[in-house]
Amino acid sequence: MKTLVLVFHPNMAKSRANAALKAAAQALPADSDATVTVRDEYAQYPDGNIDVAAEQQLIEAHDRIVLQFPLYWYSSPALLKEWEDQVLAFGWAYGPDGKALEGKEITVATTAGGPESEYQTEDNGATMREVLSPYRMMARYVHATWREPFVVFGSMELSDETLAETAKQYQAFLTD
Numbered sequence: 001m002k003t004l005v006l007v008f009h010p011n012m013a014k015s016r017a018n019a020a021l022k023a024a025a026q027a028l029p030a031d032s033d034a035t036v037t038v039r040d041e042y043a044q045y046p047d048g049n050i051d052v053a054a055e056q057q058l059i060e061a062h063d064r065i066v067l068q069f070p071l072y073w074y075s076s077p078a079l080l081k082e083w084e085d086q087v088l089a090f091g092w093a094y095g096p097d098g099k100a101l102e103g104k105e106i107t108v109a110t111t112a113g114g115p116e117s118e119y120q121t122e123d124n125g126a127t128m129r130e131v132l133s134p135y136r137m138m139a140r141y142v143h144a145t146w147r148e149p150f151v152v153f154g155s156m157e158l159s160d161e162t163l164a165e166t167a168k169q170y171q172a173f174l175t176d
């Protein structure tokens, strides 16, 4: 299984949670059965100009796409939305000839500042499954297989030990 982790964090230099997850993904031993490619998309496109052909080629070369980002306003940082709008193009991702993602696996890895207890319908108004539904629906639309996301709650209050344990769980998630 070839896994592509696309990291969307607008200020990686100040990140703790996503930086730890990214480092864990990068630290996976190179192994022919579970290749993990990690790309920092904001570093790749500091001016926001996405190389659509390069992104599409990367997706074509992998079986599983992981969209990793900190949860911002119950959504993602802006570059991920732009990435979806440009890369998941008609005739490539959808439409009569758009089958590039068919059969691939798509999932999300996100860090939320709020605790898990906040992501209940009766408290915050929505569960995390509901918050992440645009990604699930996107995967469905392009005929990919949706995998249950990797979610880190309380991301700003994790102890060093918990963050290290979470990073290990992320490695297992990526290689499972």
Ligand SMILES: Cc1cc2nc3c(=O)[nH]c(=O)nc-3n(C[C@H](O)[C@H](O)[C@H](O)COP(=O)(O)O)c2cc1C
Residues within 6 Å of the ligand: 009, 014, 015, 016, 017, 018, 019, 070, 071, 072, 073, 074, 075, 111, 112, 113, 114, 115, 155, 156
């Ligand atoms: C602009 C902005 C919007 C945010 N919106 C949310 C939100 O809607 N829900 C939430 O749980 N946390 C929210 N947070 C907290 C971030 O999710 C948190 O800072 C991030 O997960 C920490 O990861 P990092 O250490 O990689 O930056 C927001 C933070 C920022 C800066």
